C-alpha cells in the first residue's frame with residue numbers, strides 16, 4: 001500500500017481571497033482519464049482538428065514566417081494586427097454583422113475575452129446574469145472577481161425571457177452588471193435562442209440598461225435550419241466574443257472582441273495589462289490560412305462530421321438510454337444535455353463510468369451553486385460515430401444499474417419520485 005503524501009502549503013494564508021471560489025475545470029480534471037487509449041470521451045469539447053488539412057496549416061505557418069518573419073516574431077499592437085482584424089471584419093459580414101477594424105480587439109481565444117470582461121465589469125458582490133446551465137470556463141473566469149451569479153433557466157428555445165424579465169424586475173434598473181449569453185448551440189445545453197427571443201432579450205437589456213455579452217464560438221457550425229442573426233447584428237451595443245478555435249484551430253489561441261468604442265478602450269487596457277499583445281505569429285498564420293479559400297471546404301467537412309456525430313448520439317440515446325432520461329437535440333455545435341430524474345446523482349456515478357471506459361461532464365460543473373447534479377453534458381464532437389454508439393451503450397449500462405437500485409427503493413416507498421423533466425425527449 002502506498003502512503004498518501006500530504007503537501008503542506010506554507011503560503012496558504014497569503015493568497016488573495018478572490019481565488020477562493022475558483023473551481024478547477026471539470027473538463028481539465030477529466031483530461032487524464034479522457035486520454036486513456038480505451039476511453040470513449042464525451043467530456044471535452046475538442047474540435048476535430050484531424051480534419052483540418054495539415055498542408056494548409058503548414059503552408060500558412062510557413063508563409064507567416066517566410067514573408068513576415070520579422071513582424072511575426074516581434075511584439076505587436078495590443079489590438080491585434082490590422083490584417084487579422086480585417087479577416088474578422090469579413091467573417092462577421094458573412095453572418096450579418098457590419099464592423100470596422102477599430103471595433104475589434106484580438107484576444108488569446110474567447111477565454112481571455114471572458115477574463116477581460118470580468119476584469120472590466122465585476123466588483124465583488126456585483127450581480128451578473130447568465131443562462132443556467134452555462135459555459136464552465138465563463139463561470140471560472142467570472143468567479144475570480146467574486147460576483148453573485150444569477151442563472152436564468154432555458155427551454156428548447158434558449159433562455160426563457162419570461163424568467164429573465166422576472167429577474168430583471170426583481171433586481172431593478174441597472175441591477176446587474178451584464179447579461180452573458182451563448183445564443184447558438186449553447187454550451188452545455190445545445191439549444192439555440194430563437195429570433196423572437198433575441199429581440200426580446202435586447203429589448204429587456206435596453207429597458208434595464210444592462211450590457212449584453214454574446215459568446216458565439218459555435219454559430220458557424222450549423223447542421224440544419226436557418227441561420228439566426230447574431231445579437232450584435234440587431235444591436236450595435238452588444239459585446240460580441242468570437243474565436244478561431246472552432247473554425248480553424250484552438251491551439252493558435254486566437255479570438256476577438258467587438259464592442260462599442262468606450263468599452264473596447266477598456267478591453268485594450270485590460271489586455272495590455274494581461275499580456276501586452278497577442279502572438280503575432282499566430283495572427284499571421286491565421287491571416288494566411290483564411291487567405292486560401294480552401295478553409296470554407298474544411299469548415300463544411302467539419303460541420304458535416306459534427307452533424308453525423310450528433311445523429312449517432314441522438315440515435316444511440318434513443319436506443320440505449322433509460323426511459324427516464326431526457327435530452328436536447330442540438331441543430332449545431334458540440335453538445336447534448338441530458339437530464340435524469342432528480343434523485344440520480346450524475347457526479348457520483350462518474351467514477352463507475354470511467355471504470356467502464358466512458359467519460360462525460362456532470363451537470364453541476366455548469367452551475368455556480370451545485371445545481372445540475374442530475375444532468376450531464378455529452379460532447380459528440382471528438383468521437384467517431386461507431387464509438388459514440390459504444391460509449392452511449394456503456395453509459396446506459398451504468399445508468400440502468402443505478403436506476404434499478406432506485407426503482408427498487410422507490411417501489412418500497414423509500415425514495416421520492418422523479419422530478420418533472422423540462423427538456424425534450426429526443
Ligand SMILES: Cc1ncc(COP(=O)(O)O)c(C=O)c1O
Nearest residue numbers: 109110111135187243245250255
Ligand atoms: C461558450 C464558449 N466560450 C468560450 C470558449 C473558449 O474558446 P477559446 O478557445 O476561443 O478560448 C469556449 C470553448 O469551448 C466555449 O465553449
